[in-house]
Amino acid sequence: MNKKTSQKKVQRDFAKLLNELRKKDGFLYYSHKHATGTIHLCYLKTAVDPDKLEKYILPRMQEYLYNDLIELNDHIPFTKTELLNHPTQDQIQEKLVKGFVVIYMENVSPSYLLIPLPLDEKRQVTIPEVEFSVVGPKEAFVEDIDTNLNLIRQRLAIPELKIQKLQVGTVTKTEVAVLSIDGIADEENINTAVQRINDVQIDQVIDSSFIQQSIADNKNSPFPQLLDTERPDRIASVLVEGKIAIVVDGSPHALLGPTTLIEFFSAFEDYFLNWMTASAFRLIRFVAVFFSILITPVYVAVLTHHFEIIPQAMLVTLVHSRMQVPFPPILEALLLEFTIELLREAGARLPTKIGQTIGIVGGIVIGTAAVEAGMTSNVLLIVVALAALGSFTTPVYKMSNTIRLIRFPLLIISHVYGLIGLAVAIAYIMVHLLRLTSLGRPFFAPIFPFRFQDFKDALIRLPFDKQNKRPYQVRSSDVKRPAANQHDK
Amino acid sequence: MISINDKVSALMVFFLISASQIGVGFLGFQSIINKYAEHDGWISLIIASLGISSIIWIIYQILKNDARGDIVAIHQFTYGKWLGNFLTLLFTIYLLLLATVVLRTYIEIVQVWIFPHLNVWSFLLLVIPLIYYTISNQFRTVVGVCFLGIVYPFFLNLTLLYPLKYADVTYILPVMDHTITEIMQSSTLAVLNFMGISALLVFYPFIRGAGQSQKYAHYGNLYTTLTYLAVCLIAYVYYSQGELEEQIWPTLGLWKIIKMPFMERFEYFGIATLFFTILPNVVLFMWAATRVVHRTFGFHHKKVAVALLGILFIGCIVSVGREGVNILNDFAGKIGLVFLFIYIPILFTINFIRRKVRKHVS
Numbered sequence: 001m002n003k004k005t006s007q008k009k010v011q012r013d014f015a016k017l018l019n020e021l022r023k024k025d026g027f028l029y030y031s032h033k034h035a036t037g038t039i040h041l042c043y044l045k046t047a048v049d050p051d052k053l054e055k056y057i058l059p060r061m062q063e064y065l066y067n068d069l070i071e072l073n074d075h076i077p078f079t080k081t082e083l084l085n086h087p088t089q090d091q092i093q094e095k096l097v098k099g100f101v102v103i104y105m106e107n108v109s110p111s112y113l114l115i116p117l118p119l120d121e122k123r124q125v126t127i128p129e130v131e132f133s134v135v136g137p138k139e140a141f142v143e144d145i146d147t148n149l150n151l152i153r154q155r156l157a158i159p160e161l162k163i164q165k166l167q168v169g170t171v172t173k174t175e176v177a178v179l180s181i182d183g184i185a186d187e188e189n190i191n192t193a194v195q196r197i198n199d200v201q202i203d204q205v206i207d208s209s210f211i212q213q214s215i216a217d218n219k220n221s222p223f224p225q226l227l228d229t230e231r232p233d234r235i236a237s238v239l240v241e242g243k244i245a246i247v248v249d250g251s252p253h254a255l256l257g258p259t260t261l262i263e264f265f266s267a268f269e270d271y272f273l274n275w276m277t278a279s280a281f282r283l284i285r286f287v288a289v290f291f292s293i294l295i296t297p298v299y300v301a302v303l304t305h306h307f308e309i310i311p312q313a314m315l316v317t318l319v320h321s322r323m324q325v326p327f328p329p330i331l332e333a334l335l336l337e338f339t340i341e342l343l344r345e346a347g348a349r350l351p352t353k354i355g356q357t358i359g360i361v362g363g364i365v366i367g368t369a370a371v372e373a374g375m376t377s378n379v380l381l382i383v384v385a386l387a388a389l390g391s392f393t394t395p396v397y398k399m400s401n402t403i404r405l406i407r408f409p410l411l412i413i414s415h416v417y418g419l420i421g422l423a424v425a426i427a428y429i430m431v432h433l434l435r436l437t438s439l440g441r442p443f444f445a446p447i448f449p450f451r452f453q454d455f456k457d458a459l460i461r462l463p464f465d466k467q468n469k470r471p472y473q474v475r476s477s478d479v480k481r482p483a484a485n486q487h488d489k
Numbered sequence: 490m491i492s493i494n495d496k497v498s499a500l501m502v503f504f505l506i507s508a509s510q511i512g513v514g515f516l517g518f519q520s521i522i523n524k525y526a527e528h529d530g531w532i533s534l535i536i537a538s539l540g541i542s543s544i545i546w547i548i549y550q551i552l553k554n555d556a557r558g559d560i561v562a563i564h565q566f567t568y569g570k571w572l573g574n575f576l577t578l579l580f581t582i583y584l585l586l587l588a589t590v591v592l593r594t595y596i597e598i599v600q601v602w603i604f605p606h607l608n609v610w611s612f613l614l615l616v617i618p619l620i621y622y623t624i625s626n627q628f629r630t631v632v633g634v635c636f637l638g639i640v641y642p643f644f645l646n647l648t649l650l651y652p653l654k655y656a657d658v659t660y661i662l663p664v665m666d667h668t669i670t671e672i673m674q675s676s677t678l679a680v681l682n683f684m685g686i687s688a689l690l691v692f693y694p695f696i697r698g699a700g701q702s703q704k705y706a707h708y709g710n711l712y713t714t715l716t717y718l719a720v721c722l723i724a725y726v727y728y729s730q731g732e733l734e735e736q737i738w739p740t741l742g743l744w745k746i747i748k749m750p751f752m753e754r755f756e757y758f759g760i761a762t763l764f765f766t767i768l769p770n771v772v773l774f775m776w777a778a779t780r781v782v783h784r785t786f787g788f789h790h791k792k793v794a795v796a797l798l799g800i801l802f803i804g805c806i807v808s809v810g811r812e813g814v815n816i817l818n819d820f821a822g823k824i825g826l827v828f829l830f831i832y833i834p835i836l837f838t839i840n841f842i843r844r845k846v847r848k849h850v851s
Contacts (some may be wrong), residue, residue, distance in 0.1 A: 092528075183789075227808055266825050306603065306754075308753070308754045308757070309753055309755075309758065310751075310753070311749075311752070311753050314751060332705075341705070343574075346830065408781055417604075417612075418614065419603075419758065419760075419761040420599055420603060420604070420606070420760070420764065421615065423761040423762065423764040423765065424615050424616060424619060424764060427764060427765065428619055430637060431622055431630060434629070434630045434634065444633065447637075448499070448632075448633040448636050448637060449629075449633075450636065
């Protein structure tokens with residue numbers, strides 16, 4: 001008796017639900033009389049893969065003999081199906097939007113069967129474009145989190161790989177996975193990351209950058225405090241080092257941490273070349289960065305305040321090139337820096353093919369014309385172009401943006417206080433870097449706190465067998481490399 | 490209680506000690522110690538350094554015996570609460586004086602060599618927020634500045650080899666040409682350049698395994714001595730006695746003759762780089778002063794920092810001109826001499842007696 005009334009209620013609810021859902025665009029509903037009773041099927045046309053539905057679900061519903069939904073479920077070749085007895089309207093609606101097919105059968109319990117048949121519009125795994133490397137693996141992450149996790153798992157097919165799934169974003173409810181290797185990664189790092197991700201209070205997580213900015217140690221810093229990469233091989237490698245990785249659904253960039261300032265200047269290709277070449281390239285990159293940040297401010301400081309320090313022969317060249325220029329050095333420099341930024345921004349916003357044209361127009365036409373018109377000196381043109389080139393050698397895009405940004409305050413202070421002001425400004429950056437942390441670990445390591453061990457893979461990269469300990473930075477619970485807890489014990 | 494995360498390794502004592510000592514003195518101490526000992530000034534330097542080493546030993550003997558191990562605790566234990574706190578306050582003023590001397594002398598050098606019309610306050614407005622930014626955070630940041638303050642300007646030492654081309658060794662011969670008194674008199678002048686070790690009395694509890702760090706303190710002092718000795722000897726063989734008497738900043742004069750294809754007048758660059766050497770001095774003294782006031786009276790660390798930086802600002806502004814800076818330097822030198830070589834041994838003795846008495850009572 002009781003059972004019957006409750007079944008009635010379920011039927012009534014379903015009728016109500018149908019009325020509600022019919023208002024939705026693209027809603028489809030079939031009912032089918034089966035030997036054991038009427039069976040109803042509904043889904044959203046735009047969310048469901050029609051091929052799969054046609055091929056696997058509909059034939060099985062008609063052909064097989066089954067008494068209730070549990071039996072039907074056994075025939076269906078999909079995992080992650082759900083059997084529900086008395087779901088709320090909201091529950092059903094949520095599932096429909098996610099691409100589930102809802103099957104309702106009268107007078108049985110459980111009365112609802114939900115089958116996930118989402119329409120998979122996935123980008124194919126392609127070669128990395130931002131972090132391109134000539135040698136080494138050629139796979140890059142895509143937007144789908146399962147594909148990305150799978151790419152990492154293929155390289156780390158070990159049971160110790162731990163994946164913790166979280167949900168962030170009050171509206172988007174985006175899936176976020178925290179990856180680490182059991183027995184190598186430090187628990188404290190994992191807890192810090194998980195804790196911070198859980199504490200994030202935003203409504204949308206569209207890309208991993210949202211997480212990167214939300215869980216940064218210091219949100220008011222121009223420096224990124226977690227490294228982002230599109231290379232699964234790099235993620236696999238740092239996981240083995242003892243770091244942790246964060247993969248976000250819908251983002252082709254994974255995050256890794258705790259990281260250091262120096263790590264931002266190491267391209268992953270460094271590990272594919274022999275150690276001498278790799279070290280040399282890395283050193284060149286560091287020189288390029290310092291050059292890129294300092295050369296224009298030094299030019300402004302020296303020409304505005306202390307031209308005594310330029311030797312006579314060189315002064316002649318400089319003065320000669322500046323003879324026609326009506327502006328003080330600071331205006332001249334700002335003008336050119338602004339032009340370069342303009343070109344970069346225009347090139348970045350436009351499609352690749354037009355972008356190249358912009359580069360030619362900007363680089364050759366504007367540059368030459370500016371010098372001939374006497375707006376800037378050609379020495380400064382060389383200096384600024386080299387500085388821009390230097391900033392592009394940084395392998396991580398977000399860091400190279402930072403480098404270009406901090407040049408502007410340095411330019412202005414050099415104009416006002418000369419070389420002394422420049423020294424003070426560098427001291428500001430230095431103290432800022434000393435205060436920064438990444439997942440609670442010092443960002444300026446291994447320079448300070450000084451860690452000799454970590455220098456083996458910092459400014460230079462020593463051979464792999466010389467790097468016999470994991471970086472101190474990550475506080476790995478298994479310091480020795482290769483791992484001491486090997487499984488052939 | 491200081492958490493383990495705020496502590497730094499014992500090796501850092503090396504950098505803390507030498508970074509607190511090497512500062513503006515580096516540019517001009519040669520002509521100061523030249524006053525009595527003349528070309529034997531470098532011997533005075535060694536004697537001053539040995540004296541400082543023994544003071545470091547005494548300081549460690551005092552600090553080792555107290556669990557909380559800083560000057561506030563020692564003073565309160567030795568003299569009781571009221572007198573102890575009063576003496577601590579005097580110590581704070583001494584630290585502030587040191588910071589003012591360093592910063593004001595640096596500004597003086599900038600004014601004389603680079604920007605004659607630079608306003609003291611405008612430069613201070615640039616630097617004081619930086620000092621606040623450094624000392625308002627953990628002690629780690631201060632140590633980091635000290636560490637980089639030693640490592641980064643290291644190459645400046647190498648540039649001083651250049652003037653050796655014009656060296657004349659006979660300028661420092663014959664050795665030991667002066668009486669012991671004269672050499673000792675110069676030593677007392679040289680001590681000003683070593684005075685930074687006073688900060689050890691405050692940062693001691695921040696050292697991991699502080700008891701074992703003493704050797705690093707001595708190494709730090711040794712590094713300072715060797716650096717000074719090198720600069721001193723180079724200046725002495727480069728300048729004649731007559732020239733030295735006229736020079737106020739002999740090191741800058743040494744830099745002046747360095748010529749590179751893309752750079753002349755190296756002292757401009759040298760003075761700018763030297764900012765990284767004087768910054769550790771100032772931040773360490775200001776941090777120590779802030780910490781001491783915070784420990785004694787329990788005021789909030791950041792508020793104390795703001796108040797003390799205000800005093801530093803005023804202190805730098807009121808000392809006007811070359812004479813003002815000179816008076817400030819002489820005064821600080823005398824106070825430091827009294828503090829290190831008279832007060833510290835007295836403190837040690839009284840503290841020692843107090844401990845013995847306390848032990849007998851209990």
